Amino acid sequence: MTGGTVLLALHYQNEVLHPDGRIRLGVAEGSDRRGAVIAAAERLLAGARRAGVPIVHVRIAFPAGHAGVRTNAPIFRNVVAAGAMEEGSWGVGWHAGLEPLAGEAVVTHNRVNAFFDSPLESVLRDLGATRLVMAGVATNSVVEHSARHGADMGYEVVVAADACSAARQDVHDAALFNIALIGDVATVDSLFPPEAA
Template identity: 30%
Template sequence: MSKALVIIDIQNDYFEGGACELVGAQEASLKAKELLEYFREKKMPVLHVQHTSLYEGATFFLPDTYGMKIHENLNPREDETIIEKNFPNSFLDTSLEYELQIREIKELVICGMMSHMCVDATTRAASDMGYGCTVVHDACTTRDLEFLGEIVPAKSVHNSFMAALEGTYAKMVSCSEIVSD
């Protein structure tokens, strides 16, 4: 079975000083970097997903800004595909499915940002489309959210979404479980 690494939205606006800073962005990106290096070493396919916000009133990932660029920890190589997207689901109106099909990919290893939005939407869509999904939970992160006037800490948001995906939609693993093979 052919496997690929899908790195979702590890872009500058999510890091310290960015327009939508996440909790633990640097740490998650370093885990994603380990995965990237592992996949490169094994000569397995890597697809980078890069979000650009096109809707009126967007505050981050604005076109042609530093914030929308892929973070330096995950700089794509020339031979690695960059999938441009405008929605949380990395398959919606993108070339991702085509890129996976031409490589005969059946299994996805997924990491990135934000756990509660783009990682969740992409994993659910991939699973629904028949892909085997593995989410590397420590190579993902998110931010605090608010619901009914109460702040929900990023760690709780992340853990809740990982727990909801586990089993039905994806296998959950740590970075070390992947790179120790």
């Protein structure tokens, strides 16, 4: 792993990963892929920590009662209608096993692109980031939008595909196809090889 690499762990939150979550954009209800994505995310975080790669955990959260949330797009209208992702709720909490450790950065945002109107750019600058390893939920939403933005900012972008998910496989695959135009698509184990047994 080169110096300047930072891992962006995007939306590993209860509302999008837990079976009781209300947001189905990243993992379809009853999906048999949920466990594999969570396991890959756990390996990704563990691998980055072993390699000494800084991790920035990115969460989405809205004010209580969704006060001031801009509902110009269907995705935000749906979140408000579901009463989801309110600050302080179970849904915005980290999925078990994917929580930040002490000293790891946490950034909160409230649009699709993790960079938009958030402190993410400043946090990455402070970390000396030049290369972003990214993964999260959903592939076609926060991951793709943020990867595009990061590439436009001049970062080298790599997406750990198996630690990402979309509600449908074809949508996940299409997002990765698009991401491959502006960055690299890899697997968790190729980025952070497992420790020898």
